[in-house]
Amino acid sequence: MSLRAESPARLDPVVRVKLSAMMFLEFFVWGAWFVTLGTYLAQELGASGSQISLAFLTQSLGAILAPLVVGLVADRYFAAQKVFGVLHLVAAVMMFLAGQAGSFGPFFGAALVYMIVFMPTLGLVNSISFNQLRDPEKQFPAIRVFGTLGWIVAGLIIGWFGWEQGGSLELTFLMAAVGSALLGVFAFFLPDTPPRGRDRGGSIGQLLGLDALGLLKSRSYLTFFISSVLICIPLAFYYNFTNLYLNESGVQAAAAYQSLGQMSEALFLLAMPFLLRRLGFKKTLLVGMLAWALRYVLFGFGDTGSMFWMILIGLVLHGICYDFFFVAGQIYTDKYAPSHVRSSAQGLISMATYGLGLLIGSLISGPIVDAYVTEGGHAWTSIWLIPAGLAxxxxxxxxxxFREEVPVEAATADRTPTPV
Structure with a gap:
């Protein structure tokens, strides 16, 4: 038998296909409506900047609850893939209702329930993947890249059919609902990811998955956690207002152009194992954060004329912005956390980024955008320089x-995947 066949890093092809399809649908569903949400609310429902931020804030509320859902259910009592499936089936219903809402109030209610059930799936999709990987640092990027492809396909579909210019963005919610329903059913055919913390005590904190908070006793992980919260404050400006900025600037098929960022993300994901080996976690994470500042400066001084190249580079930088911080951070968390709290730890870092950080960012970004309203739209240069400085x-x-370190327990933990 060849050395390649005996390699411990080899992943069963069927499992690889299932994990890749899961990632594709997970991020297709998210990108199907989230990218154009600000434009939809402003143009179709007449929402203000503060209302747009309030809608995006539902994501943060869902992320804050995610560690509780994941820690209570997936780490303790039920297989992660089954919890994942049920949550997506409920999410499909709420996404359909959100698309049918004719005013901001009903839309906000549907979006809030949707995010409460969707955000825990971001931690679960990582846990299901990591459970099958013996060498996540090398194997995970090749799986995660299909999530990026899913987001790209969603943006290209929106641009292809011209839903932004045609005033038909309500169809994005129907597309997301169908995708979520498919993923909900498919989840029950994913590799088994049983709860691993079932026999590790029953205190209230443990039942809620709060034992992952023990990671914060380390200065290294605490610094990473705080930085994850803080960097998502300027990130909220990008998520909430980039599509509106592009449309106000006269960019045609803005959602399709935004897919350039995901294309860049896919390329950097494939290079992530090499980059982590060469740079280490600290330098990789730092480059990701600095890329946010550069992106906002490019947005601030770019336009649709001779400076359009600045906007394009700003969009392409998404690969560095996202992969070098978020994906590297997920790998770092999995490597750092003991095996029995890995699902909780992934939920914890999702809470830090998509929860606390974006919550604060949404509360700040909306009023700032409203403060720079002009007769023709917004003073985007002034707006973008604020998150650039924060980054x-x-x-x-x-x-x-930050000091790069990995505890002995986590570094030597068993990486044998659960049998399928």
């Missing part, structure tokens, strides 16, 4: 206080 400050904090 620089966070980068300096991270550089000064």
């Amino acid at each position: 620089v400050v966070v980068s300096i904090f991270f550089f000064l206080f």
Whole structure:
């Protein structure tokens, strides 16, 4: 038998296909409606900047609850893939209702329930994947890249059919609902990911998955956690208002152009194993944060004329912005956390980023955008320089206080996948 066949890093092809399809649908569903949400609310429902931020804030509320859902259910009592499936079936119903809402109030209610059930799936999709991987640092990027492809396909579909210019963005919610329903059914055919913390005590904190908070006793992980919260404050400006910015600037098929960022993300994902080996976690994470600052400066001074190249580079930088911080952070978390709290730890870092950070960012970004309303739209240069400055400050904090380390228990933990 060849050495290649005996390699412990080899992943069963059927499992690889299932995990890749799961990632594709997970991010297709999210990208199907989330990218154009700000434009939809402003143009179709007449929402203000503060209302748009309030809608995006539902994501943060869902992310804050995610560690509780994942820690209570997936780490303790039920297989992660079954919890994942049920949550997506409920999400499909709420996405359909959101698309039928004719005013901001009913839309907000449907979106809030949707995010409460969807955000825990971001931690679960990682847990299901990591449970099958013996060498996540090398294997995970090749699986995660299909999530990026799913987001790209969603944006290209929106651009192809011209839903932004045609005032038909309500169809994005129907597309997301169908995708979520398919993923909900498919989840029950995914590799088994049984609860691993079932026999590790029953205190209230453990039942809620709060034992993952023990990771914060380390200065290294605490610095990473705080930085994850802080960097998502400027990130909220991008998620909430980039599509509106592009449409106000006169960019045709803005959602399709935004897919350039996901194409870049796919390329950097494939290079992630090499980059992590060469740079280490600290330098990789730092480059990701600094890329946010550069992106906002490019947005601030770009236009649809001779400076359109600046907007394009800003969009393409998404690969560095996302992969170098978020994906590298997920791998770092999986490598750092003991095996019995890995699902909780993934939920914890989702809470830090999509929860606390974006919550604060949404509360800040909406009023700032409203403060720079002009007769023709918004003073985008002034708006974008604010998150650029915030990203620089966070980068300096991270550089000064983060020390790269991995506990012995986590570093030597068994990586044998659960049999399918």
